[in-house]
Amino acid sequence: MCGIIGYIGKQNALPILLSGLKRLEYRGYDSYGVCMFNNGEEPFLYKKVGKISEAQELSHLTIQGHVGQAHTRWATTGLVTDENAHPHFDCKKEIFVVHNGIIENYQALKERLIRGGHRFTSETDTEVIPHLIEHFFKQDIESAVRKALRLLKGTYGLLIMSKKDPEKLIAARRSSPLVVSLGDEEGFVASDPSALLSYSNRMVFLGDGEVATVTRGKVSITDLASNPIEKEVVELGWSVEEAEKGGYPHFLLKEIMEQPESMKNALRGRLMLQEGMAKLGGLEEMEKKLRDVEKVHILACGTASYAAKVGEYMLEEYAGIPCEADIGSEFRYRKPIIDKKTLFVFVSQSGETADTLAALAEVKEKGGLTLGIVNVVGSALAREVDAGIYTHAGPEVAVASTKAFTAQLAVLALLTLFLGRQRQLSLVMGSRIAKELSHISELIERVLENASQVQEIAQAYQDFSKFWLIGRKYNYPIALEGALKLKEATRLHAEGTAGGELKHGSLAVIDEDFPTIAIAPSDSVYEKTRANIQEIKVRKGPVIAIATEGNEEIKSFVNHVIYIPKTLEMLTPILSVIPLQLFAYYSGVLRGCDVDRPANIAKTVTVE
Numbered sequence: 001m002c003g004i005i006g007y008i009g010k011q012n013a014l015p016i017l018l019s020g021l022k023r024l025e026y027r028g029y030d031s032y033g034v035c036m037f038n039n040g041e042e043p044f045l046y047k048k049v050g051k052i053s054e055a056q057e058l059s060h061l062t063i064q065g066h067v068g069q070a071h072t073r074w075a076t077t078g079l080v081t082d083e084n085a086h087p088h089f090d091c092k093k094e095i096f097v098v099h100n101g102i103i104e105n106y107q108a109l110k111e112r113l114i115r116g117g118h119r120f121t122s123e124t125d126t127e128v129i130p131h132l133i134e135h136f137f138k139q140d141i142e143s144a145v146r147k148a149l150r151l152l153k154g155t156y157g158l159l160i161m162s163k164k165d166p167e168k169l170i171a172a173r174r175s176s177p178l179v180v181s182l183g184d185e186e187g188f189v190a191s192d193p194s195a196l197l198s199y200s201n202r203m204v205f206l207g208d209g210e211v212a213t214v215t216r217g218k219v220s221i222t223d224l225a226s227n228p229i230e231k232e233v234v235e236l237g238w239s240v241e242e243a244e245k246g247g248y249p250h251f252l253l254k255e256i257m258e259q260p261e262s263m264k265n266a267l268r269g270r271l272m273l274q275e276g277m278a279k280l281g282g283l284e285e286m287e288k289k290l291r292d293v294e295k296v297h298i299l300a301c302g303t304a305s306y307a308a309k310v311g312e313y314m315l316e317e318y319a320g321i322p323c324e325a326d327i328g329s330e331f332r333y334r335k336p337i338i339d340k341k342t343l344f345v346f347v348s349q350s351g352e353t354a355d356t357l358a359a360l361a362e363v364k365e366k367g368g369l370t371l372g373i374v375n376v377v378g379s380a381l382a383r384e385v386d387a388g389i390y391t392h393a394g395p396e397v398a399v400a401s402t403k404a405f406t407a408q409l410a411v412l413a414l415l416t417l418f419l420g421r422q423r424q425l426s427l428v429m430g431s432r433i434a435k436e437l438s439h440i441s442e443l444i445e446r447v448l449e450n451a452s453q454v455q456e457i458a459q460a461y462q463d464f465s466k467f468w469l470i471g472r473k474y475n476y477p478i479a480l481e482g483a484l485k486l487k488e489a490t491r492l493h494a495e496g497t498a499g500g501e502l503k504h505g506s507l508a509v510i511d512e513d514f515p516t517i518a519i520a521p522s523d524s525v526y527e528k529t530r531a532n533i534q535e536i537k538v539r540k541g542p543v544i545a546i547a548t549e550g551n552e553e554i555k556s557f558v559n560h561v562i563y564i565p566k567t568l569e570m571l572t573p574i575l576s577v578i579p580l581q582l583f584a585y586y587s588g589v590l591r592g593c594d595v596d597r598p599a600n601i602a603k604t605v606t607v608e
Contacts, residue, residue, distance in 0.1 A: 002100040003072040005195050006159045006169045009186025013068035020195040021070050029072035031085035035096045036065025037166040047085035069159050071098035078123030088127040090134035094163040099126040101155035101176040141165045169214040173206040177352040180204045180219050187214040201236045205378035234378040251596045252398035256581050262403040263441040265392040266410040276430025278417040282388045293343040296323040299359045300347035303401040309477035310573050311412035319420035329355035338366040345371045349404040351379025373411050398596045400488040402581045409574050436568045443565040447578045457560050458586035470499040471519035478573045482580030488598045489588030499532035515542040519576050522548035523569040
């Protein structure tokens with residue numbers, strides 16, 4: 001949530017800052033602000049509630065500034081007001097700060113600073129930071145920043161400018177992402193690489209407890225004790241074009257349609273068809289440890305948690321390992337049992353999800369074996385796990401995750417293949433899974449060819465205000481994910497449940513005004529799902545079915561059918577979720593919703 005962009009160099013900072021903010025809009029925000037320095041003149045400061053696109057006065061400004069920072073805020077502490085927008089500043093308006101995260105002890109710090117004579121102008125937790133830096137400032141801005149940071153409890157991604165030392169940007173991180181990129185006599189800082197791809201694809205990702213001083217074309221990084229840190233420069237394989245809409249009306253539709261390619265990227269070079277195995281380079285060094293694993297625990301949040309649930313079914317059925325999927329926001333409060341025989345798998349698109357990272361920290365502190373499944377190279381999760389597998393889905397801009405989700409499912413299938421072949425999974429079955437995965441992108445293309453049919457069905461149901469989704473076994477998590485997509489894209493009430501649970505209470509709400517989407521592929525539980533559909537039809541509930549090609553009989557007892565190709569049961573979720581994504585997208589567009597940036601939520605949840 002929130003977005004940060006900073007620039008120092010030869011060019012006018014304002015267009016760069018505004019362009020960066022627009023690329024970060026997908027993270028969700030309610031206000032924004034800009035601050036710039038220029039050759040000793042008074043700092044330019046602009047803060048406003050609303051959308052950047054509405055800032056007509058900014059686009060007409062001729063002000064020049066070669067050092068600047070900008071921010072999009074998603075309100076946490078303090079109301080949505082101009083005063084609470086970032087950047088925030090000290091008493092003398094010499095130190096300016098933008099901040100992602102939450103300072104948990106800000107109230108105590110604020111009271112202490114007020115007693116010391118400091119004057120506050122906002123309700124935010126962030127404002128204590130520039131005042132603390134002002135309190136500690138003597139001659140060295142970096143030293144003052146480090147002293148201030150040692151007093152902060154909570155999470156932060158910070159970008160700091162000082163009028164007393166205007167040729168520097170200071171960046172600091174704790175559990176909130178920041179990346180630095182350098183050009184020819186210029187430097188950039190952002191909370192997300194997508195804001196910088198127009199200028200460079202060479203990134204330095206800050207780690208927790210690190211402070212970066214960025215000048216024109218240079219960066220130096222230390223820890224809070226001033227010890228220098230050498231950092232790897234990561235070259236991202238993303239292009240600027242990949243972060244644009246590519247002719248589609250919305251990022252969400254573009255990313256749904258990109259899934260054949262993102263699936264190929266997730267699987268490329270990882271399938272050993274003859275051997276019936278998966279080649280996962282990130283696991284090679286810990287292969288022996290993985291042979292000793294007796295249980296797998298998968299942790300994730302939101303959409304990724306539903307991928308984790310599918311992974312639970314895969315690993316237990318085909319790898320023969322007891323598996324539990326859990327949500328990161330609850331795990332750390334359970335007093336979990338962590339032992340050397342359990343593999344903890346963390347799944348995240350961004351690699352910066354606060355609750356997932358907190359669960360990772362809990363496991364690491366107790367000595368657990370950790371594996372990450374993540375999309376963003378160089379992210380916190382990628383750096384902190386013992387081993388990792390990248391999903392290679394490419395940049396995902398729409399808040400509602402689509403291609404990253406199916407890539408996670410593919411990687412969990414690869415992990416199942418890898419661990420299964422270490423154990424009881426036969427060569428024949430392993431080869432079958434690998435072969436089916438090698439064709440899965442072609443099957444996705446066939447599903448997407450039915451997009452116009454899904455659009456017509458969405459039109460037929462546009463007057464309904466609530467939906468139920470059911471699935472069983474591998475497709476139970478897909479019912480949950482489909483309901484989430486509908487909520488995100490349409491703001492309607494949607495609920496997913498296991499088909500077998502209908503008779504335990506849920507049928508009480510089913511009637512002619514409450515449609516159900518039933519995920520009913522021809523799998524081991526098809527007859528059970530068929531019975532669930534009949535229970536709904538008896539109560540006059542309209543039903544849209546997602547069924548396997550060739551199943552003609554289902555047409556006789558449902559209102560609409562969307563067909564998907566036949567594949568292995570464990571891989572049906574990769575196909576069955578795509579009609580749900582399309583249905584959510586078209587339903588949102590029909591209702592006039594902002595399908596790329598749903599209200600009240602953000603792409604990367606970097607606060608607990």
